[in-house]
Amino acid sequence: MKVEHLDSCIVRHFSYYYDLTRKDEELLLELERSPTKVKAGTRLWEERDSANEFCTLSRGWAYSYRIMENGSRQILELYMPGDIIGLREFAFSQRLASVKMAEDGVVCYFPHQHVLDLFRQSMALTTIMFAISSRQQVLITERLVNLARRNAKQKLAHFLLETYQRLKQTQANGHDSFRLPLSQELLADLLGLSPVHVSRTLTALSDEGLVFRERHVVTIPDLKALKEMADFDDRYLIDNMRPLFNSHNS
Amino acid sequence: MKVEHLDSCIVRHFSYYYDLTRKDEELLLELERSPTKVKAGTRLWEERDSANEFCTLSRGWAYSYRIMENGSRQILELYMPGDIIGLREFAFSQRLASVKMAEDGVVCYFPHQHVLDLFRQSMALTTIMFAISSRQQVLITERLVNLARRNAKQKLAHFLLETYQRLKQTQANGHDSFRLPLSQELLADLLGLSPVHVSRTLTALSDEGLVFRERHVVTIPDLKALKEMADFDDRYLIDNMRPLFNSHNS
DNA sequence: CGTTTAGTTGAGGAAGGTCAATCAGCGTGG
DNA sequence: CCACGCTGATTGACCTTCCTCAACTAAACG
Structure with missing residues (x-):
């Protein structure tokens, strides 16, 4: 049952795409060899640092961001346990964004070259890596649409729905509420x-009975209503590579 | 000198990342086996179509877009000759966006599986594919920042600078002007x-002597001034994988 | 030489930003 | 156990940016 390996967030994450062989799992576990505890607010790296490693996130949330000339900050991505941080900079020698922990957590650094090893040694892992990269692109794209085309209420609702769904795909939680440590x-x-305006929007959503938030717990009593309001379509979160594998691999 | 192969946009594009072997080039040329002429406005595919092929763009510009519930349209990516269209949907069985030609052009379809063949047969191509994917992510991310954090004048200026730079990297053109068929x-x-508002912004930029546009030709007389105004930093367009290759490959 | 298509210009309006004051929770130290 | 101060959230008043609608002009095109 290879239960033991599912302790590893990253193995669990990769398994979501395709059943891994024993060897694949071993290769993946290589990436998580040096777990490091990091406190909330720790900066994993900063824009313009030299970039030659990735990082897997084992526990806690993290986010990447850019500081603009006028001092404002744009957050680019939210990372949750099982995610790989820094994939974007694979083809770059410098960091293009800073990364901070949103709460206490555990990370494991590993050099870019390890990914090349993966490419060399496992077709399945190569394909999954590529799938993860393209999935991430899809997430960013959806966020772009969200930022460009929706009003504040929809933006917020859409973000909450996306987060809820992402959590459901990894951590099984049947409820209509989830922890949002932001x-x-x-x-x-x-x-x-x-x-x-976030505050105003949140109270507006609450007045309409669509979203409730106290402390760091968010409740969505009527998922369907909120999805409708936010123009939320979860197809972009539901990727599936099996057809690709089945039609070609053994 | 393998000059003949540089006729292929895609080979030229890949060569930008790393020197290809003869065999790599042959493999790549496989992807461009069925060139098809397409007229301006042709839709290559539509959201929700089933997705099992990519497409290389040999001539002309194309763009992907999403239509929102309220009828507005968000353009997600601009494709120029040498680009691969549809990478985003690698891990999905449905198209998540539609794609249209911005002008007359030539495209070549090839099935997703061909990419798996690439993975199987060439480390270099695998790595480059991954680099292209991560570069695309970087471009989208920068566009996200642009949409979220800059005002109309900066948005427009930033977009023009990005386009100018992208063109310069593939088509060599020394001038301070370029064709923008949009x-x-x-x-x-x-x-x-x-x-x-685009119209107003464009005249404002022109009044300030920063950007001139007539018909489909844009001129940027003072690159430095415009970059300053737009908070444009071209690091995100200048990727370079050589360090990665050199430190590990033969 | 009309007719379509793309761009320009003006006036009024809405969404969201900014600034500032206030409040609630909460950890810290006395 | 309470006072203090910190951070995060809320509320109000006013302002800016960009949108919308509409009329108009300029090319492009058969």
Whole structure:
């Protein structure tokens, strides 16, 4: 049952795409050899640092961001346990964004070259890596659409729905509520709004009975209603590579 | 000198990342075996179509887009000759966006499986594919920042600078002007603005002597001034994988 | 030489930003 | 156990940017 290996977030994440062989799992576990505890607010790296390693996130949330000339901050990606941080910079020698922990967590660094080893040694892992990369692109694209084309209420709702769904895909939680360890300021920087307006929007959503938030727990009583309101279509989160594998691999 | 192969946009594009072997080139040329002429406005595919092929763009510009519930359109990516269209959907069985030709052009379809063949047969091509994918992610991310954090004048300026730079990297053109075969409506859908405001912004930029546009030709008389104004930093366009290769491959 | 298509210009309006004051929770130290 | 101060959230007043609608002009095109 290879239960033991599912302790590893990254193995669990990769398994989501395709059944891994024993050897694949061993290769993956290589990436998580040096777990490091990091406290909330720790900066894993900074824009312009030299980039020659990735990082797997084993516990806690993290986010990448850019500081603009005028001092405002745009958050680019939210990372959750099982995600690989820094994939974007594979073809670059410099970091293009900074990364910070949103809460206490555990990360494992590994050099870019390890990915080349993966490419060399396993077709399945290569394909999954590529799938993960393209999935990430899809997530960013959806966020772009969200920022460009929706109003504040929809932006916020859409983000909450995306997060809820992402969590459901990895951590099984049947409820209509989830933990969201992010301040309103962070939400603002994520959605391109001002903190003030996030607050207003959140109370508006609450007044309409669509979203409730207390402390760091968010509840969505009527998923369907919220999805409708936010123009949320989860197809972009539901990727599936099996057809690709089945039609070609043994 | 393998000059003959540089006729192929895609070979030229890949060569930008790393020197290809003869065999690599042959493999790549496989992808361009069925060139098809397409007229401006042709839709290559539509959201929700089943996705099992990519497409290389040999001539002309194309763009992917999404239509929102309220009828507005967001353009996601601009493709230029040498680009691969549809990478995003590698891990998906459905198209997540539609793609249209911005002008007359030539494309070549090839099935997703061909990429798996590449993975199987060439480390270099695998790595380059991955680099291209991560570069595309970087481009989208920068566009996200552009949409979320800059005002109309900066958005437009930033987009023009990015396009200018992208063209310079593939087509050598020494001048301070380039061809931009896009209507203002298209620019609006690209930048999340209204066509009206694009027009105003363009005249504002012209009044300030920063950008001139007549017909489909754009001139940037003072690159440095415009970059400053737009908060444009070209690091995100200058990727370089050589260090990665050199430190590990033969 | 009309007719379509793309761009320009003006006036009014809405969404969201900014600034500032206030409040609530909470950890810290006395 | 309480006072203090910190951070994060809320609320109000006012302002800016960009949108919308609409009329108009300029090319492009048969």
